[in-house]
Amino acid sequence: MSQSKRRLTKLKLLANFFENVDIISIYIKTDIIHNLFQEDKGLDYSKLELFHLQYTDSLIELLTKIKRQKENDMLAVLNEIDINKKYISGFEEKQVDGFETDRKMYSGIFSNHLKNIYQDLTENKFRINWENILYFNKKYAKEFYRSEVNEDLLKSAAFPAYQYQDYQIERKLLGKLNIQNFKVRFICGFIVSGNEYELFRIFQTDDHFVFDIEGKKMYLTDPKRMEKLNTSPNESNQGAIINQLKKKNEELENAMDERKKILPDQVQSVLKDYIKNLENTDVMSRIFDINEETNILRAMLNLNLNNN
Template sequence: MFQENTALDYNKLELFHLQYTDSLIELLTKIKRQKENDMLAVINEIDINKKYISGFEERKIDSFQTDRKMYSGIFSQHLKKLYKDLTEAIFTSNWDNVLYFHKKYAQEFYRSAVDESLLTSGSFPAYQYKDYSIERKLLGRLNIHGFKVRFICGYIIGTHEYELFKIFQSDDYFVFSIDEKKLYLFDKDLNKLDISENQSNQSAIIHQLKQKNELLENSMNERKRTLPVEVEEVLKDYLRNLENIDIMSKIFDFDEETNILRAMLNLNLNNN
């Protein structure tokens, strides 16, 4: 600029640096430090999320999908024995044989986002087996299909837990209301009920954390490039002043040299 514009006195180049270059470097240095702090905060958050993900994955229960298949067979045998006991008027079955499953998996796997009214039932004719009520119609249909059932999924709403089963080779579903100790046919609109396989709550958390990390990583380049509006305006003013040769020639009048850049740009570096 000094070489190409004879209107500028190159002997005052040092003064130019003092008034313009030094102030700009100070501003850019502060911007750089702020960006580094921002990047460090993002990197730390990503690292913390990764530690949580690693911890969740180590604790994740992988046996659920295998156990749910075994549970279907165990529940089928339990129902078959109940029917035999009822016909013989004896009570030898142990409900703990099937209650183990929800105790082991409900908190982590059973679904909570559900309309509970879809899972409840009014009064119905029932057989009584110890503390448990079994709908008569349900027991009849189970008998027709050899008591073969498949566990579909579990639900937990507050302190209430439900399990949904499907009778083998039929369109019939039934509910095991664990807290009420009742088994009854499902007679609501199945399309309104989420009957997909249960997924680990930890899996959902892991998925959310991975998505968050991906967003943070994608935002890093934008965070590096983005400047506050007021800083952009300062830099634009700075550029306009440098491009205005008439102003530049006047700047080097020593009587007008008191902190010109700060005055022109109204820049308080100590507070930015």
């Protein structure tokens, strides 16, 4: 009986590995046969051993070989997942954590900068240090600013402008800013063809404007162009790589689980025949000498074990 129990344990492990309905059904039916011999000491254990030799051992050997093949196939996938995890860990350690905080602070700094420009223009003075705002793109553009963009959507035709030092500020923009007390919010940055652009929204309005850093211009954007722009928050280039690797690992794990469960059609056919043999009266009669016990077992094996 201990040998029979060990076989059941192996069969259960294989059923758990493949998660196949037919293998699970075979395990349950085999367990029923084992329990009948265990509970009825009058039965001939040699017949149970013969049953295992004819059926269980062959099935275990077949499934074990298939399991080893699948484990070898999965090894390469597991190695790829492991390498991806190492890259993810390395990138996460290097990520810039302060961007989101600095982005919020930058909105306030830029607002004050615009207010000071307006004040200087009214007084015909030029006291602004542009480095007060240029620090942000110098620190974050390469790492965070979005490169996949149609640059034409960010550019502007000629417009009436105020000249402040080397910079041009659209007159209409400055008027709208004055109405909202120069409160703005940094939306996102773009870097394309070596040019850097920053997109802002005027507080409590749907008006947006662009700061063309290389062109040294600020101007309102066309709402129709805004519809075509990706204005979602910037994320670290490393963050994008991390997300891609995590998604790839998830896909690999799901595909691996599915491939593990798939059995060749020929093996599926053998499993169906195996179940039929377990339910066959002649086979059961060779195991049990007493017809009454055979009938009881047949009734149990004929239960639909796949349904609750």
